[in-house]
Amino acid sequence: MDIARLAEGLHHHTAALARTVAGADPDAPVPTCPDWPLRVLVGHVGQAHRWSAGNVRTGPTPVPDPLDADPGTPDKWSDWLLQGAEDLTDAVRASGDTPVWTFFGPQPATFWLRRMLHDTTIHHADAAIATNAAFAVEPDLAADAVSEWLEVLSDPVTASFRPGFAELCGTGQTLQLKPDDGEGWLVTRAPDRVRWTRATADADVTLAGPLQDLLLVFTRRLPLDRVSVGGDRALAEHWLAHTAA
Structure with a gap:
């Protein structure tokens, strides 16, 4: 899947997540992320995009705590989420062919775009479940999400941190x-x-x-x-x- 499709998918599901949580109670529970209310779900997604962009630009930093994310007031959530997705996309495009740090060793920067696309897609589903909203993912993205998750689970490094x-x-x-x-x-x-x-x-x-x-x-x-x-x-x-x- 090329960078254009990955970026398109990331922006689509980020925007769809923003629409799904618009007007919802920030303290509403997220059944599929039982320790998080909606505000933490939103904070995690925007925080993860920005953290991934930092990994591309400057190398690894500690994995941030979602409870520390500050997405601002609910009326600012949409802009904040979309800015995070744009920041990551810009960082990946600017990196060219230079390998970047990942949990699994140096890889192309598209690793983070793909990882965040699928993470965002699943959290879009979380938000839809929490708000009784519709959810859909296009078949090519759904198939790649399954493959990417299996890639993560099958890498021996994964068990070292989970x-x-x-x-x-x-x-x-x-x-x-x-x-x-x-x-x-x-x-x-x-x-x-x-x-x-x-x-x-x-x-x-x-x-x-x-x-x-x-x-x-x-x-x-x-x-x-x-x-x-x-x-x-x-x-x-x-x-x-x-x-x-």
């Missing part, structure tokens, strides 16, 4: 995501790490349904019963129980 993810390793058990349209994902719980590929094949458990629903179930935003579960349901439940971000 030890619970190490529980995803196994003895060869397989889990398949099978969208109604398009190619699916086959995940293998190997002893040393999670491995995955784009494929449709027999698996110990298969989650099937609309791509958007699969994404939101896989990222723990919708309950497992939102999709069809075939095979070892306990395996799917174990996976989801150990992928809390």
